[in-house]
Amino acid sequence: MGRILLAGATGYLGGHILTKLIEDNRQVTVIARQAGRIHPPPGSAPLVTVLPAELTQPQSIINCCEGIDTVISTVGITKPQKGLTYMDVDYQANLNLLQEARKSGVRKFIYISVYKGEQLQDIAICHAKEQFVNALKASGLEYCIIRPTGYFSDMAALFNLAKKGRVYLFAKGAAKINPISGEDLAAACVTAIDQDKREINIGGPQTMRFTQIAQTAFDVLHKKPAITYLPEWLRKTILRLARIFMPAPVFGPLEFFMTVMTTDMNAPEYGQDTLKAYFETSQ
Template identity: 30%
Template sequence: MNVLIAGTGILGQNLIRLYLDRGDRVRALARLQEEFNGLDHLHLETITCDVTRPETLNGVCDGMDLVISCIGITRIKAKTSHMDVDFHGNVNLLREAEKAGVQKFGFISPEGVDRGCKEVPLLEAKYRFEETLRKSSASWLIFRAGGFFSDLLEMGKTAQYGSMFVIGSGQNYFTPVDVRDLAEVMVSEMNKQSNNIISVGGPDDMSWNKICQACFEFYGRKPRIISIPKWLCECVLSLLKPFSKSQYSMGKLMVFMSTADIPSEKRGHRHFADYLKESF
């Protein structure tokens, strides 16, 4: 099978390795050549392109059976907007896939995207593309995932210094997942289903307080969780918006995800506490 993976972040890299391990041929897309470091393989073809410029995508889907897009802005200091990349960039790739006659197009979104699309720029862009994809001439699968363990690990490093912060009460919960589990589900379901939205979380629903406590326990520190009121965050974001749309967007995402219950279907088997131990 010939598979195109667009985006070489942590999820894209896991998907690339899984498909290569299966014996498939993989074509990977990224904006910069250095994003392919460590991914050398006889059956891996790498292409650099800018998904916001359709002319750079000409022919990239030719000969592909499947396309999976992990494209999206993950950096606060990105110069382009979520609408530029997460929506228009993915639409450009989808149109190229349709032109090439690709059998199926897979896409990854955050869990809760349909609930937060009216207030969070990232979720608005993702949801708009979901709606476009569902009208496509190609078969499709949309995966909606809980937060990644890898992101929580970065947040949890502050526990070693004595304090962690939560927005609101910290009692709202979601179902975070190890990216390896998510990638395994995606590869499996891409072969089984079409035209469906698939929820993917880890084995446990976790509140933000519970995540903080797991991090403190791992570092052997006494828990000290500081709650920041939601109203204060919203005030700060309203002042920040005219000066930094990217930081405003990231802040809105954090507030939404921290103050809503956003459970996912429990598909993964790796626990967050075990992931912490494995990562050090």
């Protein structure tokens, strides 16, 4: 089994991928801008090498892919970042890594984009991700593009609203999604190392409407559901004003979330973890 280079291990999905790679006894090099945030479980130290580096600065990753069989990158902006755009990180930082991978003769590059990313390219995050996908496809390397729906970690926003007493939804809460846990998705990412699939659309085992997700949150909290359905014109107005008045790094994640809430994001079902169980452990 060849050595894996993992970028993004300090994040939600990347952390689960690191755990899974260690469970599978894989040799891993982890790139992190804050190396101190990587804590391999006891006994796993011989498997893990941590390389402090900043992917947005190409000089800090020179030769990082020497001796690497497969690169996995979950790197991307999911929360506002001062001074950096999706094009700087989701596109350019991953491109810097891809260039190193090509230079060092890496066999395969696995990248996490987003379900329906190609259709949603008028949204800044999807545009940047799909620009990288195009570069990866043209790179000559073996590749796998993983396209997940939403993660359980993102559904926590609805759970937190339920905790406060009321959930606000758009489009009558009718859009469908099958969110996936970090653990299930990590298993699929690690399986992809030795699979011959170029693109994987993937979601969790249960497809739900947003209304059902909100109801599940209230059930877990033993509260009577209190859901307000906001009209489409209001969503459009909020987005139009936010685009003008909000700094781009704050607007981006809002734009993505408010779009997903009105788009059917039901991908092929995978895994076993349920959102209800996740909410139960988030209380």
